[in-house]
Amino acid sequence: MNESKPWYLSRTIWASVITVMAATAGLIGLSVDDADQVVLTDTILQVVTGLAGIVAIIARLSARDRIG
Structure with a gap:
């Protein structure tokens, strides 16, 4: 596992956030x-x-420098 990616593309992060949201929803009756x-x-x-x-x-379209 040498590759890196932004945190917001992590399935683990999103699954954890949704688990917390589901638990909170359960507390209020959903x-x-x-x-x-x-x-x-x-x-x-x-x-x-x-x-x-x-x-x-x-971002690429608004960049001022060329890709080289």
């Missing part, structure tokens, strides 16, 4: 089962990945 957590994690990760790609494109 039921979130394990299958819903997996789907939610995958959906959020796909959205974040898409947004990261859009930001990268915008």
Whole structure:
């Protein structure tokens, strides 16, 4: 495991955040089962990945220096 990636592209981070959110929802009476957590994690990760790609494109288009 020598490759690195930004924290916001980590499935572990998003799964942990969703687990905490599901536990909190359970405390206030909302039921979130394990299958819903997996789907939610995958959906959020796909959205974040898409947004990261859009930001990268915008940043490249607005850059002042050439890629060399």
